[in-house]
Amino acid sequence: MAKQIEFWTLLRLTQEYISQHYASVLTDKNKLNQLKSYIDKYLRDNDYHVENLTTKELIDKLYCEMAEYSVLTPFLGSPDLEEINVNGWDDIALTYLDGSIVKLKDHFHSPQHAVDIIKRLLHHSGMIIDNATPTAQGHLPGNTRITALKDPIVDEDRGVSVSIRLLHPSRVTRENLVETGFATQEMVDFLCMCIRYGVPFVVAGATSSGKTTLLNAIMTSIPDNKRVFTIETGSRELSLVRRDENGAVINNIVHTLSRPSDNPAYDITQEDLVVSSLRFNPDVVCVGEMRDVECYSAVEASLTGHTVVSTVHAGPASAAHMRIALLCQKRFPINFSTSLMQAGQAFPVVVYAHKLENNSRKLMDISECIISSAGEREYNCLYNYQIDKNTVENGTFVIEGHFDKPNIMSDSLRQRLIQYGVPQNELNRFLMKGVESEWL
Template sequence: MRGEHPELEDHKNIGLIYSDQQLHELVSTIHTMTLDDDEFSPERIQGLKPERKRTDGQQYVQPIITRKIDELFQNPAKRVPLTYEDRESVIEAVSNEILGFGILEPLLDDNSISDILVNTYNQIYVERRGKGTLELLPAVRFRDNDHLKNTIDRIVNEVNRKVDEISPMVDARIDRRLPDGRVQRVRLNAIIEPLSIEGPMLSIRKFPQDHMTLWNLVENGSLTQEMADLLKGICQAKLNVLIAGGTGSGKTTLLNALSGAIPSHERIITIEDTAELHLQQKHVVRLETRPPSPNIDTDDRGEITQRDLVKNSLRMRPDRIIVGEVRGDEALDMLQAMNTGHEGSLTTIHANSGRDALSRLETMVAMASGNTSSRFIRQSISRAFDVVLYMSRIGDDRKVTSMQEITGMQNDVISLQEIFAFEQTGLDNGRVRGTFQAKGLLPEFLQKFEARSIPMPPYSMFNAA
């Protein structure tokens, strides 16, 4: 059976187990034998220290799994011919079912994979880092929807979340310990019946282990060195920046990279629905929302929103406030903070263009503020933000396709002037061709560079007349 699934060449253990029906059934049988065994009780497994759960857990469960295999094989009718390699793979697969993400463990260990999408038990797609296409792994599948649901339950229980008919959707951030001791940050979303008609759906986003810098983005071709230097100055001059783009365009990656230019002595407060940011400074306060709980008998069911956290952060003496993604009522409080002296804020927003980002922000503020006039909201936005960056995903590439400065208001419209733009000339095998062009305008925010003694970029880079 080996070698019949080329898409599994990088996932040896999966290939050994899930492309062989006998081995697959053996893993299922052994795992079922452990479910009612006190030696594998959730209390005993959860009692393992998180930082050593993977190593200590494997040392604990693998000898017992070996014993279970020997017990099973005492019945000649249930014996399966196993090589040494097969046996070790079965033990590892059962261990993963007990301790971790089950059949998804090898995919999580694969550094080339950035996203894992499970569409019920029999369809698993992956996206490899840097690629824009999804790849189906036909030989990797759960036994059935119950197997998938049990795996989801085990994962979310570790972070004190649950998904059931009352709460059939869950978002969670999981810090997964790797064999080498490093922590892998994973964002998980699951949705089950009755909302998901066909059965459980699971989406997993893996975040890079290494911190992405502006220099890395230059190497990747996402922007030029001149643009990176300018963005570094923008951050050091404490300008407020709005990063816009579509899903998967690289907004959070750019935000992480841009945050690297924040001086190390500043107190930074980050606010997110699911913590994804990975700032390198020492003085960072990370805040994360709390979803409503069906077990809490209050009107809000214990929910803590981004708006609650933005309000609270203002009492925490922040030098910078970073909102991972603005998407609702918190937009109003964020604008008020920016317009009352809290400089250097960064945030992202889903939008189709820089102009669209401002329109979406206006809508969010209007919904949160009641009867406030559109003109007043636009004035507040134009005074709050200095720069709008737009990220685009073109083929397999991600580019800062537009850098714009907000220069004020003109006839009830927020004025934008474009400083740099990416001009596409073609697309070859998923790789975009084109150049970054200066638009010939000198940014007004350079006055703030001068006021804060930030090194001035050469005027020649703007091609200004």
């Protein structure tokens, strides 16, 4: 006669059985496919049954708990998700690509269960979280970033708090940027012209504002014969290698990732890679995100004539240059006004992306930084998005606004583009005043 048993009790008994008799299947990835057969044998030998679950469903659920990631398993690697946020063991929220947020009905069994699953998730990527090291940041296979905290950083009765960011680097094209209302065609074309003809720029914005998505889309416009050197940390967000119908690479891309290590002999930082990139004779150097001392090397590379593009967590225009200057101060604390002037010279164009209250993303501002002979900075707004009205209709936040082109580029920016080879007919389309606004 079948013995009905509570699932979590059965899980504990099954884990004990497997550990005693087939421990190697839990530590050897090549043997994991045998685990289900051992679980099946244990259930049949003991005639165990869990209410509302078939034998196959029960085996799959036990396997998921023992070898995979419990309630998180179905969502890791999902093409429709942007984030998985674990606020506590019994509170999990999913953020979809369209900005909608859904609370999961399922959750971990207990605070300790949540800690155990997150430890396993991190362990598979060589990361550790424990009482001595209660924080972990890194990446998981499949272009996924993870940040995890456990007690005493979070309350013990919450177990863990985790942010899992699923990255989809090649999904958004330049056409998508226009179709989704992120930017106008002229704004996208202007940035493509900048990166093609030697004008460095930085994309500023908060987390999840679309900075890297924009940068990845713009960089796909670079001609195949131009050499591009990308530098990232953690996980690959940029996806630029293109192949022909036979699988042969047709463009000229060097993708690199930093390698953090507690051992200085093995630690390879973004700063190291920026320095290395200049020996590869690159046409474009892309630093995925400036967040530390590598910012100084990126500024230096740009000031020596290289086309450098990057992202930074900052506000628009002057705020972005102030953030860059502060990061540079971490390497060499020179006069701040000098750092600020160098930041403006290194990145003469600042792009600002923002996630609005209705979860849509907009390219809010493209500004040019003009530096006078006295070192004073002046910002010339070339394109922006103006919010005309915010309303709430049937519980939905609605934003009405339009893109505008308040000014045209300065003579100095125009001359720089000409110097780097932009055809006059291509340049002329950006010099027109009074362009009609685009309402979105």
